[in-house]
Amino acid sequence: MNAQVQIDAQLRELSYAEAIREAMAIALESDPAVVLMGEDIGTYGGAFQVTGDLIDRFGPERVMDTPISELGGAGVAVGAALTGLKPIFEFQFSDFAALAMEQIVNQAAKLRYMLGGEAEVPVVFRMPSGSGTGAAAQHSQSFEAWFGHVPGLKVVQPSTPAEAKGLLLAALADPDPVVVFEHKLLYKMKGPVPAGHYITPIGKAAVVRPGNAVTIVASAIMVHRALEAAAKLAAEGIEAEVIDLRTVRPLDRETIIASVKKTGKLLCVYEGVRTLGVGAEISALVAESEAFDYLDAPIQRLGGAEAPIPYNPDLERAAVPQSPDIERVARQLAKGEV
Amino acid sequence: MMRDSQENIPFALRQFTPAQLREALRKMHLIRLFEEGAEESYMRGLIHGTMHLSIGQEASAVATCMELTDADKITSTHRGHGHCIAKGADVGRMFAEFFGKETGYCHGRGGSMHIADVKTGNLGANGIVGGGLPIAVGAALTAKRLGREEVTVCFFGDGANNEGAFHEALNMAAIWKLPVIFVCENNRYGMSTSAAYATAVKNIADRAPAYAMPGVTVDGNDFSAVAEALHEAIARARAGEGPSLVENLTYRWRGHSKSDRNRYRTKDEIEEWMGRDPIARFRAELIAHGVLDEAGAEAVEAEARAAVAAGIEFARQSPAPGVGDVTKFVHAEAAA
Known part of the structure; x- marks a missing residue:
C-alpha cells in the first residue's frame, strides 16, 4: 500500500x-x-x-x-x-x-x-x-x-x-x-474512522471541547447535544468544557476531577433516568474528591424524566435532555445563577 | 447360552474394568463421606452459610461421569458436591473452599454453590436454578466450532425443568446438533415443591421429544442403569448426532438446605428411599459378581474415609484470604 x-x-x-x-x-x-x-x-x-x-x-x-x-x-x-x-x-x-x-x-x-x-x-x-x-x-x-x-x-x-x-x-x-x-x-x-486495528481504551474519557467556564460531562448522543450547546454558549463568550465519558464503568475519575478543578462548575448530562443514574455517580465522585473545594456552584444534573419513554414525538423529546436544556443550565451555571 | 449369561450381567460390569468399578465405588463412598464430613463441620461451626447435600444421589453423579475425560465438560447445580468429586476434584481443596480458605478451588470466594475445577472440565456449580443449562450449550458450541472431540454433560434438577432457560437451552442444542447431554437428577422436590405438582408431564424425559432429542428415564440409584443411558447418549454426542436427555430418578435423604424442616414429606417416604441406597446396591452388585470381596469393599470405604479426614485437616490448616483482597479476581489482574 x-x-x-x-x-x-x-x-x-x-x-x-x-x-x-x-x-x-x-x-x-x-x-x-x-x-x-x-x-x-x-x-x-x-x-x-x-x-x-x-x-x-x-x-x-x-x-x-x-x-x-x-x-x-x-x-x-x-x-x-x-x-x-x-x-x-x-x-x-x-x-x-x-x-x-x-x-x-x-x-x-x-x-x-x-x-x-x-x-x-x-x-x-x-x-x-x-x-x-x-x-x-x-x-x-x-x-x-x-x-x-x-x-x-x-x-x-x-x-x-x-x-x-x-x-x-x-x-x-x-x-x-x-x-x-x-x-x-x-x-x-x-x-x-482510522483504517485497520486500533483500540480506544476502556476507562478513559476524552475532553472533546476545552473550556474554562463550566464542565459538561456527557455520553453517547448527549455528547453531540452538549457540543451544540457549547457552540451557542461560545457565541456569548461562555467557554464550556465538554467531556465525552466513553466508559461508564470504570469511570475516568482523573479526567473529570481535573476538569472540575479548572472550571469550578459541573453539569452531568445523560439519557438514562435521572434518579440513581450515571450522573448521580459522577456528582458523588466529584463531591467526595479534592475538586469539591473548587466548586463555585451546586452540581447540576440533566437526565431522563421519571417516566417510561412516551410515544408522542413531543413527549418523547421532552423525556430526555435536549440541546436547549443543556445550553440553559450551563449558562445559568456559568453566570452564577444556580 | 454364553450370550444369555452375558446379558444377565449388568451393563456396567461388562463395560468397565474391575479397577474402574472399584474406583467408582470409592468415589461413591467419598461423596457420601464428604457430605457427612461437611455436615458435621457445619454443625461444629467450621463452615458458615448453607449447603445442599446430595446424600442418596451418589450413583447418579458417579455413573454419569464414568466415560468422561478431563477434556469433557460438566456444568453442575447448587447440589453439586457429588458431581465435583465424580469429575475428579480433590476433597482437600473442596473442604478448603467450604472453610473459606485461600487453598480452596475458588480461593474462598465461591463456597459450596460455586465450586468448580475448570482444569478437569468442571465449569462449576451454580447458585441459580437452571443457570448452567445455557452455559453447557455454549461449552458444546465451543467444542463444535473449534473441532474438539469433547462432550458436555449438563446436570440439572427437576426444579430447573420449569425454568425458561431449560427450554431455550434444549431448543438451541437441538437446532445446532451440539454434543451435550442433559442429565436431570429428579430427586422429586424443588425445595419443598414436588415435581409431580410443578411439572405438567409425568416424566421430565417426556419433554425431550418436544426438542427433537431422545429422552430416557432411568432408576438413578442403579449405577449400571445410569451408566448405560449415558454410554448411549455420549456415543451419540461424540458421533455428531446431537443432544440427549437422561432423567435419573433419585432422592435426597437430607433436606433441601440447612434450614429445611422436612414438612413436605413423610418419614416413611424418606425411610423407603434410604432402603434403596445406591452405594449399598452397587457394592453388593460388585461383590455378587466377584469384582470385590467384603474385605476389598471395606478397604475401598476406608480409603475414602481417610481421604475425607485428611481433606478436613488440610482445610483446617490452610490460610484464609486477606480481607484486603476483597476485590481481587473481579477482573483480570493486568486489566484491573
Missing part, C-alpha cells in the same frame, strides 16, 4: 454502524475464536443493519442467527466464552437484555470472581440503546446505570464512529465481559 492510499484510508468517513461492522470484520478475520451471535444478524443483517453483509463474508457458523431466546442466547455466549470462544452477542434492543439479566449479571459478571480467578468470560454484549425513534417504552431505554452497578462488568458508550470501532475492538481484547451501549440515533452518523 503506497503512502497516498494510506492517507486516504485514514481520512475516509464511515457511519457509526459501518465502523462497528468494520471492527467485527477485523475481529472475525484475525481471530478464529470470534463468533457473532444474535437475533436476525445473518441474512437480515441485524435489526439496525449493523452486521449487514458479514454473513456473506464469514458464513453462518461465525455469524450465527439465534432463536428469539435472549436468556438462552446470552447464556450460550457466556458458556462459549468460558470455554475458548470470543462471542459478540447482539441484542436487537438493549431493552431485551432485561430477559437475559440472569446470564449477564449472575453468571458472566461473577464467574471469574466466584471461581477465584480460575476462569474468564471474554464476552461482548452489544446493545442498541436510547430514545428518539418513536418506538416507545419497551424499545427506547437507556440501561447503562443498571449494568454499571455490577462489579465484573465493564460498560462503554461510544459517541462517534471512530470511538464505536475503537471501543468495540478494546472490548474484544478485554479478558472480561464488556457491555457496549450503541445509540440508535448515531448509527447513521458519519465521521472519520
Whole structure:
C-alpha cells in the first residue's frame, strides 16, 4: 500500500454502524475464536443493519442467527466464552437484555470472581440503546446505570464512529465481559474512522471541547447535544468544557476531577433516568474528591424524566435532555445563577 | 447360552474394568463421606452459610461421569458436591473452599454453590436454578466450532425443568446438533415443591421429544442403569448426532438446605428411599459378581474415609484470604 492510499484510508468517513461492522470484520478475520451471535444478524443483517453483509463474508457458523431466546442466547455466549470462544452477542434492543439479566449479571459478571480467578468470560454484549425513534417504552431505554452497578462488568458508550470501532475492538481484547451501549440515533452518523486495528481504551474519557467556564460531562448522543450547546454558549463568550465519558464503568475519575478543578462548575448530562443514574455517580465522585473545594456552584444534573419513554414525538423529546436544556443550565451555571 | 449369561450381567460390569468399578465405588463412598464430613463441620461451626447435600444421589453423579475425560465438560447445580468429586476434584481443596480458605478451588470466594475445577472440565456449580443449562450449550458450541472431540454433560434438577432457560437451552442444542447431554437428577422436590405438582408431564424425559432429542428415564440409584443411558447418549454426542436427555430418578435423604424442616414429606417416604441406597446396591452388585470381596469393599470405604479426614485437616490448616483482597479476581489482574 503506497503512502497516498494510506492517507486516504485514514481520512475516509464511515457511519457509526459501518465502523462497528468494520471492527467485527477485523475481529472475525484475525481471530478464529470470534463468533457473532444474535437475533436476525445473518441474512437480515441485524435489526439496525449493523452486521449487514458479514454473513456473506464469514458464513453462518461465525455469524450465527439465534432463536428469539435472549436468556438462552446470552447464556450460550457466556458458556462459549468460558470455554475458548470470543462471542459478540447482539441484542436487537438493549431493552431485551432485561430477559437475559440472569446470564449477564449472575453468571458472566461473577464467574471469574466466584471461581477465584480460575476462569474468564471474554464476552461482548452489544446493545442498541436510547430514545428518539418513536418506538416507545419497551424499545427506547437507556440501561447503562443498571449494568454499571455490577462489579465484573465493564460498560462503554461510544459517541462517534471512530470511538464505536475503537471501543468495540478494546472490548474484544478485554479478558472480561464488556457491555457496549450503541445509540440508535448515531448509527447513521458519519465521521472519520482510522483504517485497520486500533483500540480506544476502556476507562478513559476524552475532553472533546476545552473550556474554562463550566464542565459538561456527557455520553453517547448527549455528547453531540452538549457540543451544540457549547457552540451557542461560545457565541456569548461562555467557554464550556465538554467531556465525552466513553466508559461508564470504570469511570475516568482523573479526567473529570481535573476538569472540575479548572472550571469550578459541573453539569452531568445523560439519557438514562435521572434518579440513581450515571450522573448521580459522577456528582458523588466529584463531591467526595479534592475538586469539591473548587466548586463555585451546586452540581447540576440533566437526565431522563421519571417516566417510561412516551410515544408522542413531543413527549418523547421532552423525556430526555435536549440541546436547549443543556445550553440553559450551563449558562445559568456559568453566570452564577444556580 | 454364553450370550444369555452375558446379558444377565449388568451393563456396567461388562463395560468397565474391575479397577474402574472399584474406583467408582470409592468415589461413591467419598461423596457420601464428604457430605457427612461437611455436615458435621457445619454443625461444629467450621463452615458458615448453607449447603445442599446430595446424600442418596451418589450413583447418579458417579455413573454419569464414568466415560468422561478431563477434556469433557460438566456444568453442575447448587447440589453439586457429588458431581465435583465424580469429575475428579480433590476433597482437600473442596473442604478448603467450604472453610473459606485461600487453598480452596475458588480461593474462598465461591463456597459450596460455586465450586468448580475448570482444569478437569468442571465449569462449576451454580447458585441459580437452571443457570448452567445455557452455559453447557455454549461449552458444546465451543467444542463444535473449534473441532474438539469433547462432550458436555449438563446436570440439572427437576426444579430447573420449569425454568425458561431449560427450554431455550434444549431448543438451541437441538437446532445446532451440539454434543451435550442433559442429565436431570429428579430427586422429586424443588425445595419443598414436588415435581409431580410443578411439572405438567409425568416424566421430565417426556419433554425431550418436544426438542427433537431422545429422552430416557432411568432408576438413578442403579449405577449400571445410569451408566448405560449415558454410554448411549455420549456415543451419540461424540458421533455428531446431537443432544440427549437422561432423567435419573433419585432422592435426597437430607433436606433441601440447612434450614429445611422436612414438612413436605413423610418419614416413611424418606425411610423407603434410604432402603434403596445406591452405594449399598452397587457394592453388593460388585461383590455378587466377584469384582470385590467384603474385605476389598471395606478397604475401598476406608480409603475414602481417610481421604475425607485428611481433606478436613488440610482445610483446617490452610490460610484464609486477606480481607484486603476483597476485590481481587473481579477482573483480570493486568486489566484491573
